[in-house]
Amino acid sequence: MCFEVLGIDIFLDDNIKPWLIEVNSLASFATDSPLDKKIKYDVIYETLAMLNLNQKRKRKAKKDKADQFNRR
Numbered sequence: 001m002c003f004e005v006l007g008i009d010i011f012l013d014d015n016i017k018p019w020l021i022e023v024n025s026l027a028s029f030a031t032d033s034p035l036d037k038k039i040k041y042d043v044i045y046e047t048l049a050m051l052n053l054n055q056k057r058k059r060k061a062k063k064d065k066a067d068q069f070n071r072r
Contacts, residue, residue, distance in 0.1 A: 005047055 007027030011019040029044070031037035 003047070003051070005043065 004025065005027050007024035009021040009024070011021050013019065029040050031040055
């Protein structure tokens with residue numbers, strides 16, 4: 001399993017229309033304020049929750065990787 005967290009900068013104009021400014025492949029997780037810390041913590045938490053990691057999936061992934069290695 002492979003994924004990447006991207007930093008996306010969006011500008012909202014007077015009509016609340018979003019404008020994409022840039023997409024960063026090296027998103028910064030440094031925090032400057034309590035709000036910034038909460039937002040970034042939630043991004044990391046939700047990203048890991050989407051991966052649905054648990055012991056059963058971990059054992060299956062290890063077994064699949066070993067099986068794949070043994071087939072070579």
